Amino acid sequence: MPLLKVENLKTYYRVRGSWFSPAKYLRAVDDVSFELEAGETLGLVGESGCGKSTLGRTIIKLEKQSGGRVSIGGKDITDLTGTELRKARSGFQMIFQDPYGSLNPRMTVFSALDEVLSIHSKLAAPARAKRIVELLEMVGLSAEQMHRYPHQFSGGQRQRVGIARALAVGPGLIVADEPVSALDVSVQAQIINLLIEIQKKTNVAFLFIAHDLAVVEHISRRIMVMYLGKIVESGLSQEVTGNTRHPYTKALLSAVPVIDPVTRRSRIILPGDVPSPMNPPSGCPFHPRCPLAREKCRNEAPQLLPVKDGDAHLSACFFHDEVIKMG
Amino acid sequence: MAMLDVKDLSVDFLVEGRKLPAVSNASFSVEKGEILALVGESGCGKSVSCMALARLVPEPPGVYSGGSITFHHEDKTYDVLSLDKKNLREFRRHRISYIFQEPSASLNPVFRVGEQIAESIYLRGDVEDEATARKEIISVLKQVGIAEPEQKMLCYPHELSGGMQQRIMIAMALASKPDLLVADEPTTALDVTIQAQILELLREIRGKSGMSIILVTHNLGIVADMADNVVVMYAGHVVECATAKTIMQEPLHPYTRALISAVPRLQHQTEKLSTIPGNVPSPANYPGGCRFFGRCQLADTLTADKQALCISTIPEIQEKRKGHSCRCHYSK
Ligand SMILES: Nc1ncnc2c1ncn2[C@@H]1O[C@H](COP(=O)(O)OP(=O)(O)O)[C@@H](O)[C@H]1O
Ligand SMILES: Nc1ncnc2c1ncn2[C@@H]1O[C@H](COP(=O)(O)OP(=O)(O)O)[C@@H](O)[C@H]1O
Ligand code: SF4
Ligand code: SF4
Ligand SMILES: [Mg+2]
Ligand SMILES: [Mg+2]
Numbered sequence: 169m170p171l172l173k174v175e176n177l178k179t180y181y182r183v184r185g186s187w188f189s190p191a192k193y194l195r196a197v198d199d200v201s202f203e204l205e206a207g208e209t210l211g212l213v214g215e216s217g218c219g220k221s222t223l224g225r226t227i228i229k230l231e232k233q234s235g236g237r238v239s240i241g242g243k244d245i246t247d248l249t250g251t252e253l254r255k256a257r258s259g260f261q262m263i264f265q266d267p268y269g270s271l272n273p274r275m276t277v278f279s280a281l282d283e284v285l286s287i288h289s290k291l292a293a294p295a296r297a298k299r300i301v302e303l304l305e306m307v308g309l310s311a312e313q314m315h316r317y318p319h320q321f322s323g324g325q326r327q328r329v330g331i332a333r334a335l336a337v338g339p340g341l342i343v344a345d346e347p348v349s350a351l352d353v354s355v356q357a358q359i360i361n362l363l364i365e366i367q368k369k370t371n372v373a374f375l376f377i378a379h380d381l382a383v384v385e386h387i388s389r390r391i392m393v394m395y396l397g398k399i400v401e402s403g404l405s406q407e408v409t410g411n412t413r414h415p416y417t418k419a420l421l422s423a424v425p426v427i428d429p430v431t432r433r434s435r436i437i438l439p440g441d442v443p444s445p446m447n448p449p450s451g452c453p454f455h456p457r458c459p460l461a462r463e464k465c466r467n468e469a470p471q472l473l474p475v476k477d478g479d480a481h482l483s484a485c486f487f488h489d490e491v492i493k494m495g
Numbered sequence: 496m497a498m499l500d501v502k503d504l505s506v507d508f509l510v511e512g513r514k515l516p517a518v519s520n521a522s523f524s525v526e527k528g529e530i531l532a533l534v535g536e537s538g539c540g541k542s543v544s545c546m547a548l549a550r551l552v553p554e555p556p557g558v559y560s561g562g563s564i565t566f567h568h569e570d571k572t573y574d575v576l577s578l579d580k581k582n583l584r585e586f587r588r589h590r591i592s593y594i595f596q597e598p599s600a601s602l603n604p605v606f607r608v609g610e611q612i613a614e615s616i617y618l619r620g621d622v623e624d625e626a627t628a629r630k631e632i633i634s635v636l637k638q639v640g641i642a643e644p645e646q647k648m649l650c651y652p653h654e655l656s657g658g659m660q661q662r663i664m665i666a667m668a669l670a671s672k673p674d675l676l677v678a679d680e681p682t683t684a685l686d687v688t689i690q691a692q693i694l695e696l697l698r699e700i701r702g703k704s705g706m707s708i709i710l711v712t713h714n715l716g717i718v719a720d721m722a723d724n725v726v727v728m729y730a731g732h733v734v735e736c737a738t739a740k741t742i743m744q745e746p747l748h749p750y751t752r753a754l755i756s757a758v759p760r761l762q763h764q765t766e767k768l769s770t771i772p773g774n775v776p777s778p779a780n781y782p783g784g785c786r787f788f789g790r791c792q793l794a795d796t797l798t799a800d801k802q803a804l805c806i807s808t809i810p811e812i813q814e815k816r817k818g819h820s821c822r823c824h825y826s827k
Contacts, residue, residue: 215686322774352536352713354771357757361767379686386759386768409761423691425716427743427758437695438688441656 169242170203171340171373172227177201177236179219179226183446194446196222198397199236206340207371209363211388211405213381213420217442219397220377224343227375228260229253241340258288261334263327265346270330271318277304277329278314281336288337303332306369308362324355328362335366343375348383360387381424385409393417396445396453399472403481411492413475413483415458418494434495452485459494460487496567497524498707499548499675503562506543506552508778515778517543519731520562522812525675528705530697532722532739534713534754538775540731541711545677548709549591550575550583566590568674588618592668596680598660601667602652608663609648612636615670631670639666639696658689665693669700676700679711694721715758719743727751730775730786733812737819747821749793784808785824793825801825 179197196219204210212220225231227238229245237246245256264270272280278300285296301311307328318326327347334342344363348356364387366372378384384391385405392402393416401414412418422436438457443449452470455461464486472484485491506518518540525531533541546552548564564575566586573586595601603611612632616622622631636644639662652660661681668676678697682690698721701708710721718725722739727748735748746752756769773790782788784806794805804824812822 215688324774353715353754353757354536355774357759357768357770358772360759361770364767380759381687382759382761385761406762420687421761423687424761425687425690425694425714425720427716427719427755427760435691435695437691441658441689 171206171208171241172204172375173237173239174203174227175201175237177223177226177238178234179222179231180234192446194444195397195448196445197226197233198445200394200397200399201236202392202399202402204341204373204375206373207367208390209367209374209376209388211384211391212375212377212394213379213384213391214394215379215420215442217445218394219445220394221345223394224262224345224375224377228262228341228343229257230262254287258337259339260341260343261337261339262343262345263330263334263347265349271326271333273318276315276317277309277332280329281314281333284333284336299336303336306335306366307332308358322355324351324358327351327355327359331359331362331366335370335372338370339372341373341375343377345377346379347376349378349380356383363387381409381420382426393420396442396448398453398484399482400454400484401482402472403475403479407481411481413481413488413491414485415460415491415494416454418491419457419459422495436494454485460485460490462487498527498567499525500565500567501544501548501562502565504544504547504564505559505561506540506547507558507560508556509558510556510779513779514558514560516731516781517557517778518547520812521728521731521733522562523726523733523736525707525709527674527707528701529723530701530708530710530721532718532725533709533711533728534715534718534725535728536713536754536775538730538777539728541728542679544728545593545679545709545711548575548675548677549587549593550578551593566675588620588671590673591675591677592671592673594661594664594668594676594678594681596683598652598657598664601664602660604652607649607651608655612648612663612667612670615667619671635666635670636663638669638700639663640692641666658685658692661685661689661693662696665696672704673706675707675709677709677711680713681710682717683712683714690717697721715743715755727754730781731778732786732809732822734787734822735820736812741819747815747819747826748823749791749826750787753790753792782806785810785822787823793823797825 177197177200180193180195183192183194200223214220222231226233237244240259248256281300282296285291304314309328348359376387388405391405391408392399395416401408401417419436419438440457449456451467452465455465470484470486472482475481475483475488502522504518504521508515508517521544535541543552559576566573568590578586609632613628616628616631622628632648633644641647641662682693700706718739725739725742726733727735729750735751746755753771759768771790788794788805794802810822810824812820814820
């Protein structure tokens with residue numbers, strides 16, 4: 169049984185119309201299904217505005233779904249509210265790009281962690297203090313730093329505090345929303361190694377959101393690529409990056425500036441920006457920017473299907489076997 | 496003779512009675528048509544070095560405490576740090592333009608983008624009538640890849656996407672026809688796809704107009720992709736300078752080596768990324784000797800009496816091979 173099962177999840181935002189046109193719906197997440205095993209990392213990539221954060225937030229119930237179901241550890245959490253939801257929350261946590269925004273500036277690290285532990289655990293004060301020291305140690309901070317305030321830490325250290333807080337209640341799943349995007353490479357590498365190490369120790373599963381494909385590939389066993397609220401490709405990391413089956417993934421890969429001249433690919437420059445999810449294009453939503461687009465793509469919407477029968481590698485492109493030739 | 500020559504530049508900030516060194520004895524140069532990359536972690540002095548080039552570091556708290564910045568244009572020489580007001584204004588208008596990470600740093604929210612580009616054109620002083628300016632606005636908008644320029648020039652900044660605003664800012668910088676474009680992390684906040692568009696654009700501009708570009712970035716992939724030469728900065732010091740190819744393939748300084756090996760690479764699955772332990776010290780806490788000591792892996796392999804030199808003495812930057820200099824007592 170998978171740890172996380174997401175079925176046909178939809179999150180629509182109601183956007184107010186002007187006084188002569190009715191309200192419209194923005195389909196931020198549009199019929200997404202996938203599974204995640206315990207102890208596994210699943211990477212989620214796509215340009216900004218594609219719906220990555222909304223998907224992550226909907227799964228852990230920070231955003232209300234418009235349809236579909238989410239179960240964690242076999243328990244359907246879709247309709248939980250009140251006390252039941254609060255209880256379930258210790259099973260899933262989130263870490264953010266800017267831990268500063270999610271930490272209370274007037275609380276020391278110790279009080280922030282102590283608060284989380286007193287809400288979600290039955291530990292008495294001395295046991296909580298012991299656990300806090302353990303958590304800080306796990307994220308590479310020293311016990312003497314626990315009486316500091318968030319502004320007294322560097323960006324990388326604050327991210328460690330954010331991770332410690334997410335780990336405090338021993339969750340099975342952490343949604344990590346761009347946790348290293350704002351960090352320098354050197355510090356980014358420290359945090360990535362830390363996440364991998366923590367996963368080995370605690371068997372926590374990560375839904376790891378990032379826009380840097382090299383980072384995502386490094387940390388993830390599997391990758392999902394999202395475009396305009398839909399998953400357009402998914403599979404094992406080395407399949408998605410090495411045997412790419414969607415032109416959008418291919419374009420994202422070719423846009424990553426690489427160090428080694430040997431692996432430098434010919435660049436596919438995508439024209440324009442992501443279209444507004446308010447008015448998604450007809451047919452395949454990627455067709456206005458797709459170098460392989462043709463008549464059929466303008467009229468029919470491709471489904472996310474196995475590349476070969478029974479394959480775990482999925483693509484939502486009619487012409488996925490032509491992607492290999494894209495250079 | 497290089498177009499821009501920075502020699503032993505030092506910039507300090509006076510904060511609460513203390514003098515904090517943001518840039519110390521930095522030297523580098525830029526040739527006409529060259530793309531020079533400035534790399535290093537945040538806080539290493541990249542932006543301050545760039546701002547200093549047009550004397551844009553606010554004084555106070557900033558103090559230009561040493562060195563020189565010399566700029567050549569045809570037979571004119573600008574000694575930037577000692578220009579009078581009039582010549583400094585002329586230098587800023589005609590020789591150098593900046594683009595920043597945040598378009599909001601350059602775009603004024605209450606003016607239409609067309610008006611803002613016109614401003615750059617008029618400031619040049621060679622265009623006075625509206626019709627010519629309008630033609631030029633449209634052409635520069637086309638150059639930065641904006642479709643429907645006649646319509647877009649009438650938009651206010653907030654009506655455009657982040658990538659589009661970035662292009663408008665570049666258009667403004669280009670409209671002033673500078674000799675040197677300073678791009679301070681111009682794509683850090685953008686998606687890789689939009690980043691690729693902007694970098695392609697910068698490359699094209701350099702190719703067409705022969706403009707020189709200083710590109711500040713912490714992304715070594717961008718350096719490898721774009722730069723002719725590289726200056727690596729650490730804690731206010733220039734620690735290594737060479738061609739981009741040399742920096743990527745035979746880096747000498749332990750800091751440069753560490754930076755390069757911390758980058759995750761596509762299809763290079765290694766179990767563990769190498770990291771640089773700790774953080775860049777802040778100027779108030781710079782060690783007395785080599786500023787990289789404490790994070791340096793090379794120093795960790797040295798005997799205590801060799802380390803003593805790292806601790807006591809700031810290494811001089813030295814040319815170790817032709818066109819390749821490095822600031823370290825012990826690198827080969
Ligand atoms: N609270 C909200 N109300 C209305 N639209 C929203 C809201 N949050 C996000 N959106 C829209 O949903 C889409 C997906 O956003 P997001 O999930 O933040 O994307 P990503 O994380 O991939 O950048 C975007 O078009 C965004 O503007
Ligand atoms: N206005 C200022 N007042 C005081 N210190 C400053 C100011 N601007 C920059 N600094 C300091 O100068 C150093 C170099 O900063 P900066 O050039 O912005 O670094 P980078 O661009 O490499 O990230 C940093 O330690 C920074 O805190
Ligand atoms: S279905 Fe057509 S438009 Fe969509 S990704 Fe495939 S080729 Fe491109
Ligand atoms: S001088 Fe010493 S501490 Fe500094 S970089 Fe060289 S070996 Fe490392
Ligand atoms: Mg997001
Ligand atoms: Mg900077």
